Amino acid sequence: MRYHRVLVEAIVFSLGEIFEKGRQADKVIEQVLKSNRKWGARDRGFIAENTYEIVRWWRLLLFVSQEERPAYSDIFAIWQTLKGNELPAWTEFDHIQPQRIRQAYEEAKKIRKVRESIPDWLDEVGALELGEKWDDELHALNQTAPVVLRVNTLKTNREALQKQLAEDGIQTNPLPSLPSALALTEKKNVFQTEAFKNGFFEVQDAGSQVIAPTLDVQPGMRVIDACAGAGGKTLHLAALMQNQGRLIAMDVENWKLDELRRRARRNGVSNVETRLIEAKTIKRLRETADRVLLDVPCSGLGVLRRNPDSKWKIMPEFLAQIRQTQYDILSHYSQMVKPGGKLVYATCSILPSESENQVQRFLKEQGQQWTLETETRTSPARDGFDGFYMASLVKPC
């Protein structure tokens, strides 16, 4: 393996931005990759993959270093050694002792929270809430996530897109359980393709693709996506509605709705209107929707494969606070559903306290009003999808 100093320096810089300035890993990597247009695909892959993997394995690497504040270049060297790569003969690596690193790693493997590189409190919460399933889920959450596309059926179909991407050297496999999903066989930058620029697909994990179909939307319905963000699931709903009917996408953050509108244009979506949530927005929409999606803000513990830095950023207090927000949204926003209509409550969390328990509390506190129709979970350990939860609730006529 040949190392280029400038690439290793880019990784060291990125780690400093993430761990010292608390910046989001994907934003830092995006900025670093933009800083040098001459880097090729392999160089970019080297920077991005190593930075993400070091962030993912941070606690394990710190343990193996046996130092309180090791230099980021030492952490890089430890990571390469654990991967079985020989280090270059650079002076900054003179003091690195591969044999000692391998011994410390043997010790690390005996302690779950170190081996799986997770904060103490999170290991405790996971074990408490998931019991014997925690080991497998935690392990699966540390694997690199596949890149999955959702075919935009407003513009193309799965076979045609698969063929078009293959002509660009991008090989994919259809996922049998999801009619619009294609998984890449190896990581490639799909955003450069004509197919992406023309809105033929979106990048969307398989677990996330299970949610919109749960609403059972029909063309012509009136549908509200109440926590729409930048619209991953709004676009999917629009495609399932065949662009017919009315789809209101709402959020409390205007910049996300701006991004949603941009994506909707690329996707050829014409039945979406965006609405910033203000004091009376929900009240005004009382009993107006055939379907309401509540894809509520959550811990993101089901998508740690993609965002490994969030395990170092979220705190127990945040979990308590977000649970309250989720319940407030569920109990308040559910009033937008018409009698006979349907509500889907969804999270990208593996924790029952953000998911099943919230729905149970809602059913109990709302009395006889609602019935739980279906409850589904996707699992990194069981099906290789990100960890999503979705419950479909019907309001009686």
Ligand SMILES: C[S@@+](CC[C@H](N)C(=O)[O-])C[C@H]1O[C@@H](n2cnc3c(N)ncnc32)[C@H](O)[C@@H]1O
């Ligand atoms: C899980 S994300 C949504 C992801 C989005 N549905 C998608 O598929 O791309 C949750 C969203 O809820 C929004 N949010 C936070 N508090 C909210 C509130 N009180 N009402 C509505 N949306 C809220 C956040 O801004 C965020 O965009």
